[in-house]
Amino acid sequence: MFDLYASRVERLFGESPVVVSYSLNAVNASPSTGYVEGEAVFVNGSRLVLFEFLRRSGTKFDREKYRYHFMDTHNRLIFRYDNAPHHPQVSTFPHHKHLPGGVVESPAPDIAGVLGEIEEYVLGISRS
Numbered sequence: 046m047f048d049l050y051a052s053r054v055e056r057l058f059g060e061s062p063v064v065v066s067y068s069l070n071a072v073n074a075s076p077s078t079g080y081v082e083g084e085a086v087f088v089n090g091s092r093l094v095l096f097e098f099l100r101r102s103g104t105k106f107d108r109e110k111y112r113y114h115f116m117d118t119h120n121r122l123i124f125r126y127d128n129a130p131h132h133p134q135v136s137t138f139p140h141h142k143h144l145p146g147g148v149v150e151s152p153a154p155d156i157a158g159v160l161g162e163i164e165e166y167v168l169g170i171s172r173s
Contacts, residue, residue, distance in 0.1 A: 047071040047079035063167040090118035113159045
């Protein structure tokens with residue numbers, strides 16, 4: 046069932062104007078849990094490594110854990126979203142975003158939003 050979720054992520058990557066290659070792996074850990082992990086490489090050489098631990102409830106998938114780590118060609122952090130519970134001072138705890146200058150508050154993103162942010166970065170589009 047988690048391969049269905051992974052196919053949605055694959056479609057996002059496949060339709061993106063900035064993705065040059067990607068790999069995804071979907072694993073069923075139990076009848077109701079699983080994870081998707083993968084990597085995407087972009088036209089400027091930057092890359093995204095992602096991990097999502099999911100719980101299925103009917104046809105809905107809830108992300109219990111996630112990590113979206115976006116880095117440049119030298120593996121330097123551009124940003125990372127995650128919900129590891131290690132920044133309790135952040136108002137959106139446990140959700141947060143790592144930037145080169147530190148950790149900032151952030152609601153939980155989804156992969157479509159993360160990919161949109163990466164597309165803007167790669168294409169040089171300024172966020173307002």
